[in-house]
Amino acid sequence: xxxxxxxxxxKIRAHAEYxxxxxxxxxxxxxxxxxxxRLVQQLKEVRNAKSGDKKRRYEITAKDYIEAEKLAAETxxxxxxxxxxxPNHPAMPSETDRIAAQPYFSYVIVSVMQGKTHDIRSWRLxxxxxxxxxxxxxx
Numbered sequence: 067x068x069x070x071x072x073x074x075x076x077k078i079r080a081h082a083e084y085x086x087x088x089x090x091x092x093x094x095x096x097x098x099x100x101x102x103x104r105l106v107q108q109l110k111e112v113r114n115a116k117s118g119d120k121k122r123r124y125e126i127t128a129k130d131y132i133e134a135e136k137l138a139a140e141t142x143x144x145x146x147x148x149x150x151x152x153p154n155h156p157a158m159p160s161e162t163d164r165i166a167a168q169p170y171f172s173y174v175i176v177s178v179m180q181g182k183t184h185d186i187r188s189w190r191l192x193x194x195x196x197x198x199x200x201x202x203x204x205x
Contacts, residue, residue, distance in 0.1 A: 067103040067201040068094075068146075068172050068188045074106055075204065079183040081111055082151035082176040088120035091150040093134040094172060095143040104146050104172060105205070110134050123162065124150045147172030147188075154179055157187040159197045167191050172200055 081090045091114050096107040110133075116125035126148070138145045148171060152158075157177035159167070167173060169191045177185040188200040 067203055068174070069099075069103055069105045069203050069205045071106075071205055074109055075186065077109055077111075078149050078174065078176055078186070082178045082183060083181055085114070085151065086178045086181045087153045089114055089116075089122070089124040089151050089153060090176075091124040091126055091148060093130075093137075093148060094146045094174065095134070095138050095141065096146050097144060098146075103203075106146060107143060108137075108141065109149075110137055121153055145171075147174065149174035149176065151176040151178050157185040159189050163189075164191075164195070164197055167195075167197070169195075173197070174202070 092112050093110040094106045096105045099105055112126055112130040114120050114124045115127045116123045134145055152175055157175040159173060173189045175187055176183055186202060188202045189197040190200045192198045
């Protein structure tokens, strides 16, 4: 389970809607909870560095990853994953998302239909390198 406060969810929604019709992206920072959930405590928006079609793909630079890791270390948080949007598509991971995914990360996908957030879902890779849905909950 991945847990968000309402402010963080509103920030992700606003970022996705502002960047529409392109894909937005950013990092999720927080803590693994003793009972097994993950608590997102901070977001770090980043620029979609994909050259070409940003409406169907996103890319995060190595520099942005390093800066996110540095922020996590400075704040005592853990880099839990990435969020990105799917403009005019469901909040389901694509094959491209699966190939690029890392085992530990949560992948929050925001479906933005005609400029408005439609759905937000989270995914994690399983032992077979396939995505399983991770329960998404507000605290």
